[in-house]
Structure formats: structure tokens, C-alpha cells
Amino acid sequence: MADEKELRYDPATIEQKWLERWAADPKLYAAEPATSNRPKYYVLEMLPYPSGQLHMGHVRNYAIGDALARQMWMRGYNVLHPMGWDAFGLPAENAALKNNTPPREWTLANIAAMKRQMLRLGLSYDWATEVATCLPEYYRWNQWFFLRMVEKGLVYRKKSKVNWCPECATVLANEQVVNGCCWRHEDTLVEQRDLEQWFLRITAYAQELLDGLDKLDGWPEKVRTMQRNWIGRSEGTEVDFGLEGSPKKIRVFTTRVDTIFGATSVQLAPEHPLIKEFAASDAKLKEQVEKLLEEQRKAREEGDVGAIEKHGVPTGRFAINPYSGERVQIWVGNYILMDYGTGAIMSVPAHDERDFEFATKYGIEIRQVIQPVQDKDGATLLPFCSEDGVLVNSGEYDGKTCAQAQKLLQESATLQGFGEAKVIFRLKDWGVSRQRYWGTPIPMIHCERCGLVPVPDEQLPVILPERIEITQQGGSPLGRVPDFVNATCPRCGGAARRETDTMDTFVDSSWYFYRYTDARNTKVPFDPVTAQYWFPIDQYIGGVEHAILHLIYSRFWTKMMRDLGMIKNDEPAQRLFTQGMVIKDGAKMSKSKGNVVSPDDMVARYGADATRMYALFAAPPDRDLDWQEDGVAGVSRFLGRVWRVVTKHAQLAKSASARAAAPNGRDLRRTPEGNPTEVKLRRKLHQTSAKITQDFTGRWHFNTCVAAIMELVNELQNADAQLTSGEVSAPAVGELLRTLVLLLAPFAPFLAAELWEELGEDGAVLRAPWPTSDPELAKEDEIEIPVQINGKLVNVVKVPAGSDAKGIEAAALADEKVRSRTAGKNVAKVIVVPGRAVNLVVK
């Protein structure tokens, strides 16, 4: 009875044993220093927010990274595989309100819990480099970078309209507004408020951030496209229209200055300063403008901007076209945005769809000034928006192509001083102020005499006070801590007030991966030499939801650090992989859908190996993954078969004769010899290892890697009798089982460690060399060739491997079925693809 239990694969016991062993060996997953003679490989998974619970999306993300890291170790690389915590942020404050737990305590407890879960999963992180962004040892460097950016003129403060989430009671960056709602509160509409804010000048890098995308060919095209759209570069012209009866000018931005002779009105945004001016002396206009503004706000908040019906009112004022001197009405329109371009446009109804719609509605003149190159004679269907035409009704510019006219008009504007060529970006500067407690204090001091004064480096870190009452009232919580607020001005020594806003948490995650390379440095954020050894990251892995936020900020930060002379690389990550979502019952796993599967449950029932391996087996990593518990059970049963087949024959594999003939299973004869089963099994083995290596290095289809291991194990199982009887030689058994375990190691590290030991091997399987495949042994000696007649499959013939076209053709023509089908017919042509197929063209 007692022995029987041992015949069962028991993941709980095996995994517990190895957890203890690994815990006793903290250097197991440590990278070698930069002096290592192995090639470096930096594999990184996006650091999680410490919510306290891993979810399946994390498990999938980390299973992918871990399989890669382990395989790279086995292939001889010096691997850096770190993990950390994106530990600042609002949930800690909410938890404090709810449970009366200090944010720091709550966060650290969550980190401890999630770390336990990660350890339980057997993830190969070097915890010596662990980083938690909420600790002063980390966030002091956020402050340090902030000061460097102040010096570089990359920080400024301005009062501006900002996105305000009433739920978070704080400001959001543009990137954090999703469909008009808060990215953390999908149902909470974002409001616009006027506030003094700190901004980072990310737009200084707009062009470089855009250009760099072309070189990031290791990034998914999807992410690059999203970033391009977000940066939104647009080439055009700025032109000053005159304001009738005033020396003032109205500057408009247009990408189609060639259509300017067709401008029949000028449209201003409701928030345009001139509109305010007009409205001041015109109560009726004021009322109308407010209505337009309200419509615009509503549409923006509903995320339905494109669908809003265009409205506008004439202001009664007129603008003067600087090229023609023509006088056109000035309107205010609800479809004009103040925060793009100049907040003013020239309206050319004949050549712009929106302007056309507007003009049609209000009976504004529609004047064609571009004649399409095609259908020169017939009436043009307006609006005609293509640039494939020539100018008409445009004075001296008539007959020019659109491109020629744009150039000439720009030159003329520059010459006469009423305009110029201009490139504008949709990307806005990064507002980093947050009126929250649990974040990095912004290291600035407000002095009544000296103004804004940076905190000197030697006074860093500006420590976030820990004893603080979290309340729900608005405004920065730090403002209610006198010990924090009251400061001495570093410049004049007088009494001053400390800045009470904290930094956006995306600052934390913009550079954390550099800190990993030198995580305990107390002098500088990281040692440049060490960082240069590891950077750029060879493979970054995470969810596509960070395509714009985190990934654009990180690129900016890297360029900024490069310009500080701290690093040499222009981009943080060479390759980026975005894994698919974890789905259950047709929907993304989420608490609100009630379809969450707990990783702890899975690990408890099936073990960490089975849980991780299922996450890799059920779909290729870039696709969405449908979580089916039966599938996990299936993988667990498979691991049981592996366990049985290896333990059953382990004695033979490590027998004296097997070792003597083939230490490590490596020196076996390199030509296929032995009894047919042995030849067949070794062939399958070498085919499997070739396939896995290929799928691993090439296209990252871990699901087919796992399937290949399953096929191998199925063959071993089918040959159980021959293995038991000794028909297969001991050295061959040794090679088979050892290699199987090595191939399994990146996917099921616990079982691999256990079986590696079972096979009598010392040392970590992680440090054993990755199996190489011998093409000679992998080669089939007979292959099946499908024979088609007119493209239809008729039969399959066997020919010796390496048969030439002639031999294959002969075999095909000799086949019974083929002969009966071709009898009495004319075989017009025979196409032979050696090793692949034969097709007979029969008439």
C-alpha cells in the first residue's frame, strides 16, 4: 500500500521539496557580473502593481518570460531576469480609507503575498535585484531625475485645463483618459479643471520618439502604429488672418494652404481668447458660445466626439485673407478644438468634409479652388479632398499642382511675415502632478522671496511622511501635514512651503529596469557601466494595454537619460512582445464578470508546473488564451506520464553501462544503429529537440513545443515493452530520458529538477547545456510522398529518403491506384517536388 503511492506523480510533494532546495540557494538565479564571458541576455516582464493577488494574466506573462529565461540560461547566456513592484498609487489610499491600514503597510503586505505566489510558481527571478518603487531608496532617484530635468529645462509649471477624475480626486495625464473616462474608473467621466501643474517636456522628443519607431523592428507593428498615431505628427502651414477693424491677427493652422483661396469663413474654438473678447461685449454671443462649449464638453466626456452634430454661430466679425485680401465671416464652432493647432481654422468647404458639412448646413459659400487631374471637364463632386489636382480661382497660383502651390504659398507667407511652414504634434507635454498622498513627493520648494526653488541633491530624498491621516477631502493630502509643508528655502534660508503634489506613478515605471542592473546603489540611480552592459533589454514582455502609456514614457525617459550622459542606448528595449489576454467563457477574466480563476487554486490542485505549462500550451502566446480547467488537468496527467516513464526506466538510464558509454548521453554513436525501436526513438528524440529549439528561437510558439514533447513521450510510452526488455540499449535510454528532461525544463521546472536528480545528475538542470539535435540521427530513411492527380490526392507512396525526382516519379507511376486512375489516359505532365509531393496532370 505504501509503495503504491510512489507510483503516482505527486506534484505537491515534489514542488515542496524543490521550493525548499531553491530557497536555500539564493544565488541560483543570479546573473554573472558584467565581466562574464557569456553573452548577456536581459529578459524582462513588466512589473506588476502589488494588488495583493496574482491573476492569470500575470501567470501567463511570467510563464512566458520564465520559459525564455530558463532556455537562455541553458543555451549558455548570462541572463538577467529581475522582478519588482510598481508600488505607488491610489489603491493603497483607498485601502487605507476602507480598512484603516497605512498605505505603506498595506502595500508591503501585498508585495509579500505576491512574492510568495511567485516563488510558489517557481519563477526564476534574482530577488537580490528586487525593486519596490514606494521605498525612499527608489523614489529618491525619481526626485533626482526631476531635478536634472529642471536643470535641462524639461520641467515647467503652468496653469492649465487638466483632466480631473472625481473618483481619484486627482489629475490624469492625457494618456490616462480612455473614452472620456478615467483609465482606472471606466464609468467615471473625466472633468476639465483649471490647475497649476508640473509638466515634463516630452514634446521636446516628439520627433525623435516618432523616428525611433522605424528602427524598433523587434516591436509589434500594432504598438508602433499606436504610438505613431498618438504622437500624431502633422506638416502644414500657419497663416495669420487679419481681424477687421483691429491690429490683431488670427493665426490658423492648415495642412492644405493650397486651398486658402477657397476659404469662405474662419472658425474659432469656443475657448479661443478672441471669442472671449468678442463675447465680453456681446451677451447673446456669450450665451451661444457657452452652449457650444457645453456641447463640446459633453461629446468629449462621452467619448463620442466624432458623432457630435456640428454647430456654430457667426460672431459678426470678419477676418481678412492675407493672400487675397478677401473678407470672410468669423464663426465659432463646436467642432474646433482649442488644444490642437492654434484653436482656429480656415474653413474650405469645397475641399474638406467637415467644412463642407458645416457650410452646407449654414449656407456658407462653397468655392472650388482645386480642379481634379481626372475628369477635367465634368463638374467635380464636392467636397474634393484629394491633393491630386491643380489650383483654380486662386489668382497667380492657378494651374499649379497642390504640392507646388503649398511650397510657393509658404514661401510667400514667410517673405511677407504673415505665416510659415509648421510641424505640429498631437502629443502633449506630460502632466505629472497628482494631488495624492501615496506617490513620490515633487522635490520643489515655494519661497515667497525666491519663487520656485529646487530641493538641493544633498537634501534628497524628500521623504514621504508616513504618519498621515487619509481622508476623502480634496486637495493634496500632504498639504495637511505641517511638518512636511513647512520648509526652509534652500536659497535664502527663510521660511518656505514645500510642494505638496506627488508624481504620476508612470514616472516610477519609466526607468525601473535600469535600477535592476544596480539595485542597491546609494550614490547614483545606477552605475552607467553596468547598465551599458545589460542594455538595451533583449526581450520585454507584457500586455498591449501599455502600448502608449508606459511604453512611450519609458522611451522618453531613456532618451532623456542618454542626454544626461548616463547611458548610450536610444531605446530601452530591443524587442517587445505583447501577450494575449486570458479569457474565460468568452470574456476577459475580471472580478466584475465573475469569471476569475485563482492561480492559487490551480497550483493547489494541479501544481505550479501544470498551471504554467497549460498557460503556454493552450494557445500561442500572442493570442488570447481560453482558460479551461479540464485542460490544466490534462497537462497534469501528461506530467504524470512523464514522471512515470522517467522514474520507471531511470535505473537503466543511470546504470554503470549507460554512464560509461555515454556520460550525459552525449557521446552516443552519431550514426543510426541498433535495433529498430532504438533507431526510431532516437530519431524522434532528435526531431523533437530540433523542433523545440526552432519554435523557441523563431516564432515563440510554446504551444507546439509542448505538443512536440507530448509526441515524444507518447512514443516512449508505446515502446515501454522494448525499454523494459532491454531491446533498447542502456546508453540510448540514458540519452532519451536525459534529453527529455532537459527539453521539459523551461516549461516544468519542478518536475525537471526532480527527474534530473532521479537520473543521477548533480547540479541545477538550469545550468545543463540545452540539447543539440543531430540531423543525421533525426533523418528519416523512408518518407511518404502524397501523389495527386490534377491536384487531387489519390494515394501516398513510400520512397527512400533523399530520393530524386526520377525515383519518386517512378514510384508514383508504379502505384496501383495511380495506374488504375490513369489507365487509358494521357499523363501530360508530372510535377515532382522532392521530399514533398507528386502531381500528375492527366487529360
Place this chain on the structure above:
RNA sequence: GCGGAAGUGGUGAAAUGGCAAACACACCAGCCUUAGGAGCUGGCGCCCAAAAGGCUUGCGGGUUCAAGUCCCGCCUUCCGCACCA
């Protein structure tokens, strides 16, 4: 509206232009008994009683000796962007 990805058995999926459905899950039949979330054997796209045969990768065309794969048009689903002047 624009851009991207995807559409293959009951399910997850596989297939350098060359035998569609590997590997699994579920299901069915049988064996085993320590009655388990265990193990083993076999079956499992559709039509046909079976065999023979035929049909089959969202729909319609095309290229090719040969198309799930390449090209054109359409449909559906998901994702991103969306008055960006």
C-alpha cells in the same frame, strides 16, 4: 469612418504554397480495480447502413500543376484611433 488582427471539428488548436485537423480537452465503447480529479486500449470533421466514393478551412472570384496559406471583392468578430484642421 480610418487602421490593425482574426475567422479551420463539439472545444482549445496544428499545418516553410505540397496528405487539412498534429497535440490536447470533451464525448463514446471497452479493459483494470487500489473506486481515482487514477491507469490502459480503441473510436471520434461532414454525407452515405457499410464499403467504395464524395464533400469540407466565413462568403464569392482569381493566380498556380497544387491554395487554410498568395491576390481581388465582400461578410462577421475583436482591438486600437476617431471632428487632429
